[in-house]
Amino acid sequence: MLELVADAVNAGWSRTETLLVITEVAQNLARRKCGDGELEDVLAVVENMRG
DSSP states (O other): OHHHHHHHHHTTOOHHHHHHHHHHHHHHHHHHHHHHHHHHHHHHHHHHHHO
16 A cells, blocks of 8 residues: 555655545445445444544
8 A cells, every 4th residue: 555655656646635545446445345334334433443
């Protein structure tokens, strides 16, 4: 993942832009795999872990 971010930054993307796109892609893949309801549950758990 770090290499992917570094490659994107070297190609001219900002680090923030790169991380936002990675997050969006991951959420879209998860939504296809498990559906919106389960994805929302997982995101809630992640948010709770952050404190």
